[in-house]
Amino acid sequence: xxxxxxxxxxxxxxxxxxxxxxxxxxxxxxxxxxxxxxxxxxxxxxxxxxxxxxxxxxxxxxxxxxxxxxxxxxxxxxxxxxxxxxxxxxxxxxxxxxxxxxxxxxxxxxxxxxxxxxxxxxxxxxxxxxxxxxxxxxxxxxxxxxxxxxxxxxxxxxxxxxxxxxxxxxxxxxxxxxxxxxxxxxxxxxxxxxxxxxxxxxxxxxxxxxxxxxxxxxxxxxxxxxxxxxxxxxxxxxxxxxxxxxxxxxxxxxxxxxxxxxxxxxxxxxxxxxxxxxxxxxxxxxxxxxxxxxxxxxxxxxxxxxxxxx
Ligand code: ZN
Numbered sequence: 001x002x003x004x005x006x007x008x009x010x011x012x013x014x015x016x017x018x019x020x021x022x023x024x025x026x027x028x029x030x031x032x033x034x035x036x037x038x039x040x041x042x043x044x045x046x047x048x049x050x051x052x053x054x055x056x057x058x059x060x061x062x063x064x065x066x067x068x069x070x071x072x073x074x075x076x077x078x079x080x081x082x083x084x085x086x087x088x089x090x091x092x093x094x095x096x097x098x099x100x101x102x103x104x105x106x107x108x109x110x111x112x113x114x115x116x117x118x119x120x121x122x123x124x125x126x127x128x129x130x131x132x133x134x135x136x137x138x139x140x141x142x143x144x145x146x147x148x149x150x151x152x153x154x155x156x157x158x159x160x161x162x163x164x165x166x167x168x169x170x171x172x173x174x175x176x177x178x179x180x181x182x183x184x185x186x187x188x189x190x191x192x193x194x195x196x197x198x199x200x201x202x203x204x205x206x207x208x209x210x211x212x213x214x215x216x217x218x219x220x221x222x223x224x225x226x227x228x229x230x231x232x233x234x235x236x237x238x239x240x241x242x243x244x245x246x247x248x249x250x251x252x253x254x255x256x257x258x259x260x261x262x263x264x265x266x267x268x269x270x271x272x273x274x275x276x277x278x279x280x281x282x283x284x285x286x287x288x289x290x291x292x293x294x295x296x297x298x299x300x301x302x303x304x305x306x307x308x309x310x
Contacts, residue, residue: 015062059111072118075104078120089105121294129143133289170194228259263284
């Protein structure tokens with residue numbers, strides 16, 4: 001169920017390009033599916049011009065070698081996904097100042113002349129998990145990443161949900177937890193989910209990096225309490241068939257049993273389904289794509305873009 005891999009029935013052997021745009025590095029690759037990657041390169045994130053040019057050079061060379069059907073991008077956000085908008089394909093109001101209002105899709109489109117699929121990183125990741133990872137055959141599917149930031153993507157009706165902008169479920173407000181007086185670390189909302197459970201929030205709370213906080217520290221119980229509450233809200237609003245958790249704070253999965261326990265306790269059996277009771281370990285699962293969720297997601301975005309073109 002959770003192995004990574006292409007759909008064995010797939011007859012799609014076309015080649016695609018994929019770009020994962022991250023705050024510290026970009027990952028760019030070519031291939032057909034997660035089992036057939038031709039070439040992969042990591043590029044340090046510097047200025048938009050330098051970083052994008054290296055991605056373009058890589059993909060143009062690969063496209064000349066053997067045609068690419070499309071390129072998919074999963075980019076740190078916020079991004080503009082609204083087709084027809086004057087800033088479609090741009091990174092918009094990001095706190096990474098050099099990258100504010102940078103056109104990402106335009107230069108790639110111009111250099112390659114093939115369909116370019118465009119999503120933010122978590123939207124790409126949820127599509128990757130739906131097509132190749134821990135969410136195969138689940139619809140709706142939610143992917144939530146807990147790392148430097150907290151973000152979530154929704155896959156529903158066979159596609160990624162965009163909405164007015166795109167979901168930002170990392171910033172939902174959290175209930176108070178008795179005994180917790182931490183004021184929260186989100187510069188916009190203080191005690192939103194990201195402000196309470198992101199890596200930097202855990203570091204601010206515990207005064208050391210999250211990776212150095214021992215597993216028996218009471219802070220983890222509080223983090224699990226907030227994550228369980230958030231998964232309750234997600235379950236109530238979207239009724240997903242599965243929630244996939246990824247990101248550095250979740251990485252090795254040891255926190256998952258605590259989070260599941262909180263979710264089931266808080267729901268009080270209100271949602272009458274075994275997946276929200278005795279089978280909750282099948283409902284809240286770890287990412288199957290792990291650190292590759294972004295770039296494999298971008299590969300899935302490329303495939304969608306090629307299919308949309310026919
Ligand atoms: Zn916030």
